[in-house]
Amino acid sequence: MQADGTIEAGVATEARWLPSLPLVLLGAAVLICALLLTQPLTLPLGPMYWDLVLYLDAANRIGDGQVPLIDFIAPVGPLGYWLFAGFDALFPRAHPLLLAQWCLFAVTAPAMAVILHTVGRQSRARAMALLLPYLAFQILPINVEHYSFFPGTDGFGIYNRHVSIVLYVLVCGLLFLRGPALAAIIGWTLIALFMIKITGFLAGGLVTAFALAAGRIGLRQALTVAAAAGLALIGFELATGLVSAYLGSILALIAINAGGILPRFVQAASLHLDIVGAGAALVLALFWLDRRDIADTALALRRQPSAAGFIRLLDRDVAWLAVVLAAGLFFETQNTGGQAFIFIWPVLLMILSRWLGSGRRGALVVCGLVAATAIPPAETVLQRGARALMAQAGYAALPNQHLGRLGQVSQHADVMNRASAMLDIYAAHPATFREFTAREMLPSPQLYSELDFQASWLMAVDEGVAAILAHERASGRRFETIMSLNFVNPFPAVMGRSAPRGIAIGADPFRAVPKPDDAEITLAREADLVLYPLCPVTVANEALRKIYAPVLTGRREIALGRCWKGYVKAG
Structure with missing residues (x-):
């Protein structure tokens, strides 16, 4: 018996150190993408392809010693251009669109590995449910918006896709991590969002602030993350002057694009009405089904205010969904293309895990609305990506000699x-x-x-x-x-x-x-x-x-x- 127990204990210890299936799949995906970047691939042309030249131009300037936002004006932050320039040096034969899309693995893959390792120890199915959408959106250079009858890849909205994928990682961390790992994910992703696009940082800040109010992050932990991020940016500013230049460029662009914010919200909501409409209906359904507990908690908090009561009122499915949906809508007010609202999936997964098979009243409605909210962006990106791949077999190459x-x-x-x-x-x-x-x-x-x-x-x-x-x-x-x-x-x-x-x-x-x-x-x-x-x-x-x-x-x-x-x- 002792020998058997020793063997079993050894096997269990060894299993804990072996990489889980989600981590293996993540590593394999990164490796396959790296191998594809060594090949001179041809991609089907899509609308506004010339946006891709921003990355080629920026990388060429960076190679000449120019610094984004100091030596040249850029529409967004410098991180995406730095990543592209670095990967361009490593993969000189890579297609620039794949390079621009996949260079973000340097930011998102380490953070997702931490999340998958933690979540996978509790539920491999949940870890896989977080991994697969992440890989689809991170790998495919496809937006959720349609601009052409003929299928193709999207050379525009690249930095918007970057923001959405980083927000996906942040929301995963906020919902499924605790302790030092969560603090690291918050600091890592918020700094990345700040350096990619300021509206993405504001959207991520909104969700993070709600997580703090809902008790998912301790105040001391939040202050530590804020101090560390602030010191990093101050050091960066003292070394390069780039942070102040970045903020100055943001103010200049705001002055040029000043206008009413309400029409932008209406435009963003109408452009993504399938997701926003289904998500709003899900918010209303959850609120209605949870109305008694919400009312009781609010009344108890009014009679006897306490931090615990406030957290109980906020940390619930309907509030998380409403906040993430609002953050996504705010981010889309400044966009003409990207992978809109993909970072709502971790919230939907949390809701689904609590309602699917629960037998609770309204469970069928909730699960149906979860599907209606989650399917549009995933279906669009996967379907458009598959069409582009299939159609390319019959496409004609662009005639050129010098490009x-x-x-x-x-x-x-x-x-x-x-x-x-x-x-x-x-x-x-x-x-x-x-x-x-x-x-x-x-x-x-x-x-x-x-x-x-x-x-x-x-x-x-x-x-x-x-x-x-x-x-x-x-x-x-x-x-x-x-x-x-x-x-x-x-x-x-x-x-x-x-x-x-x-x-x-x-x-x-x-x-x-x-x-x-x-x-x-x-x-x-x-x-x-x-x-x-x-x-x-x-x-x-x-x-x-x-x-x-x-x-x-x-x-x-x-x-x-x-x-x-x-x-x-x-x-």
């Missing part, structure tokens, strides 16, 4: 043919598109999300690179620093050149380009070549040309193919 990894895309042959034809039309009929610009209109209200525009823009960039190289050969002059009066500037990254300091990497003149001061104009004048796109001329590009008109003064104008006008620096 490198940026041009590793494909789309339906009809889209590619139309893109080529539209490029001919843009070049042959410039007066038509100048008329659109004069009327402050786009040729199509959804021009930038149309696949043929994105494909024709890539073709135009390819032609532009060829024209620049031909001019350099003919003139004997090399343009080391290139600026573009376009939303994004792919030329330095594609050609191995530099971009001027002080210029935004996402130059939307109506939302993200504050009026440049004298110092920024001086920096921009250092550009050897300034490019102006002609295929087609648009309102935004004309606005950029007016903003940077002082930079063009005294430059020599040259034609660079049919789609680009160049302004060459004197001398």
Whole structure:
């Protein structure tokens, strides 16, 4: 018996040290993604693909020694660009969209490993239920919004997806961890959210503040986390000055985008009405089913106020769901694409585990509403990802010679043919598109999300690179620093050149380009070549040309193919 007991005890001890299935799957997923990043893969082109150039441009600038938000304006925080630049050095053959999506594993995978290890010791099924959605959303570069009939991957909304995935990890930690592990997860994820996008940090802060009020975090623990995070940011500010520059850029963007917040909430709610509607119905159902206990607890708290009574009132399913749903809605008021509300799943899992099979009155309604809330984002991302993978087998590759990894895309042959034809039309009929610009209109209200525009823009960039190289050969002059009066500037990254300091990497003149001061104009004048796109001329590009008109003064104008006008620096 003693021998048998010793053997059993040894097996049990060994089992505790063996990695659980969820941890093995997490490690395998990370390894597979790393292996795929070593391959020159082609992905199906999706709407607003040119947003991806922000990451290529930022990484190229970082490689030149530029610091985000100090040396160039960025629409969000620097962490995503730093991660992309670091992984780009490790995986030079990787497709940039996969690189931008998967570099976030460096932030989320360690935190999820801690969560899965803790949760898996209590319930492997629950750990798997947290892991599988996380992997689907972390791996697939797919948004929940639809902008095209033909399936493709989404090069836009990348930093919004980053925020949603980090919020998913944070909510998992708040609901299923306690003690030092929870403190570490909170500090890690909130700092990451702050450095990715400030609205994500505010959404995460709201949920964390509620967790503190609901007693999931001790006050001493919260103060310790806040102090540690604050010291880290203060040290970072003293070393680089980046935190103050980041906050300054946020204030500048708020000034440009000032407007009523209520219409943004209505727009976000209507865009994601399937999730918001089902989630709101679930909140009402839980409140109704729990109304007596809520009323009794509130009355007892009124008669005899106490911290324990306050925690009992707050720490319940309906309150958690309402707060996380509100945080998600707030975050989506500033977004045009991403993986909206995916971080509500840990709350839904908690609700499901308490109601499924409980036999309680209303359990069927609750479980049905949980499914109605959880299914839309998961179904959309998985279905769109599967369609893109299947459709790519019959897609035509983008014809290009100079785009490198940026041009590793494909789309339906009809889209590619139309893109080529539209490029001919843009070049042959410039007066038509100048008329659109004069009327402050786009040729199509959804021009930038149309696949043929994105494909024709890539073709135009390819032609532009060829024209620049031909001019350099003919003139004997090399343009080391290139600026573009376009939303994004792919030329330095594609050609191995530099971009001027002080210029935004996402130059939307109506939302993200504050009026440049004298110092920024001086920096921009250092550009050897300034490019102006002609295929087609648009309102935004004309606005950029007016903003940077002082930079063009005294430059020599040259034609660079049919789609680009160049302004060459004197001398």
